[in-house]
Amino acid sequence: MPTIGVQRDLLFEALGQTYTDDEFADLCFDYGIELDEVTSEKLMVAKEQGEDKAAGADEAVIYKIDVPANRQDLLCLEGLARALNVFRGKFKPPHYRKVVPDDGARQVLHIKAETAGVRPFAVAAVLRNVTFTQTNYDSFIELQERLHHNICRKRKFVAIGVHDLDTLKGPFSYEALPPEQIKFKPLNQTKEFTAVELMQLYKTDTHLKPYLSLIEDKPVYPVIYDKNRVVLSMPPIINGEHSRISMKTRNIFIESTALDLHKAKIVLDTLVCMFSQYCARPFEVEAVDVVQPDGTSVQYPLLPYRTEVVTAELANKKIGINVTAEKLVDMLKQMSLGAKETEEGKVEVEIPPTRPDILHWCDVVEDAAIAYGYNNIQKVAPKTSTVGEQFPLNKLTDLLRGGIAQAGFTEVLTFALCSRDDVATYLNKEIAKVPAAHIANPKTLDFQVARTTLMPGIFKTINCNKKMPLPIKVFEISDVVFKDSRKDVGTKNERHVCAVYYDKSPGFEVIHGLLDRIMQLLEIPPSDNNDGYQLRAADDPTFFAGRCAEVIALGESVGMIGVVHPSVLEKFELQMPCAVLEMNIEVFL
Secondary structure, eight states, X not given: OOEEEEEHHHHHHHHTSOOOHHHHHHHHHHHTOEEEEEEEHHHHXXXXXXXXXXXXXXXXEEEEEXXXXXXXXXXXXXXXXXXXXXXXXXXXXXXXXXXXXXXXXXXXXXXXXXXXXXXXXXXXXEEOSBOOOHHHHHHXXXXXXXXXXXXXXXXXXXXXXXXXXXXXXXXXXEEEEOGGGOEEOBTTOSSOEEHHHXXXXXXXOTTTHHHHTTTTTSSSEEEEEOTTOOEEEETXXXXXXXXXXXXXXXXXXXXXXXXXXXXXXXXHHHHHHHXXXXXXXXXXXXXXXXXXXXXXXEEEOOOOOEEXXXXXXXXXXXXXXXXXXXXXXXXXXXXXXXXXXXXXXEEEEEEOTTOTTOOSHHHHHHHHHHXXXXXXXXXXXXXXXXXXXXXXXHHHHHHHHHHHHHTTOEEOOOOSEEOHHHHTGGGTOOGGGSOOOBOSSOSSTTOSEEOSOSHHHXXXXXXXXXXXXXXXXXXXXXXXXXXXXXXXXXXXXXXXXXXXXXSSSOOHHXXXXXXXXXXXXXXXXXXXXXXXXXXXXXXXXXXEEEEXXXXXXXXXXXXXXXXXXXXXXXXXXXXXXXEEEEEEOGGXX
């Protein structure tokens, strides 16, 4: 959950009431947020840097408040105070409006086709006749940073730029150019730099350095120009000094460039909804025409109002209360949702643009529960009694763990993800023939697929413990994943057991003995019939030729046993031979 810091006195001023710390903590709990800490700038500096550094720091009380990660509207003082005031019934929630300028001439932002290879989306809006004070100016800047770190994922998905519209002239152009062709004076600098020079300059900047990797390896960088080719920003790195906003700024041009258009819309709507209250005409936002590369035009911000229908009967059943539709309407209005009773028992709920977290009727019911108060819900005994029991597969897994450990093997726990080489090349197999579930955008080469066998993880564990005394006897019982088009998710899990014996000699007889012990625990006798188990010679490139067999149990192949091929050992950097048993235990349920 994100934690925001707000000055207590400013918050109480916005709420029109003062509270003790305990009273405010109770109010936060009632609304579904949490007062995490009561501190001050002086206390924070003293805690982090020592008492000497804290001398002269501000002693104003700061409330650290935990808010839900999907409630972007609570990330600033304005949104928090507005929500709590509506919750307490101090005033009705505002209605946000998208308007056109008095002269009818909207600002225009053109997106060029070249941006598709770097940051393909952009949205924009204008706030007119804004009145800034030092307090709301600071809050405006802080909200941008909090959005950047929250839904924008440190500017990866969305980057926000705010500009003094009176210093610019539209229409605007969002382009992508080679870095050496981009030259402008960035924020807080006194001379112009090319984009190449800026990337070098900011490699020593602790604030901007983390964002450089987002575009530095691209052949073109995104840049926004006005009609006179004045640079507004080079997203997601830095804005231009020319259009920087100040407390004297009256008209603000807001642009957001993005990899994720959905998130960009949410960010823009949140920003303008929170701060349009400071416009001469509160809660009105001027629309901007964003012209796409194909020539189509979209008007932003969208400021969408959506409707959901719930019934009092459904809300009562899900929450465990008994309220009328009329009472349900009042409860939802407390949560800044528009609501009205349409038919007997039915409530039509209007969801404002500040609440993109509401995706379904169940989210509406959750808000109703918060308004009712979780502490006010009476505890009642369930009407039915049930007896719980352990999931059969987990019960079998636990029983086998104990039995294999008593046989002298040590259990290990390895990663469920691995590289493509781990499940294919290193095991002398072709990746095209391995039914592995691939990760679409792997962060590292070590985690590219879901494992289809437990062997690679155990081999890596032995590799990291080669200094341990021989023999090394380890096992793992965990899930593996296979592609399966018959499943609704396209994959299936299987619970496997894998044991490895690593010593100066292969120790096939030890692994064979472990197999016999496992079958003894499962009460499956050695037999040529379908009611027992047996070994059948097999050929598998992972194992030494002639020293590999299938494990046949209850009439079907459940696994493999054998001596690992030397080339496999070499790829996992193991110097001693080893024998392996791996089989599916789900067939024994």
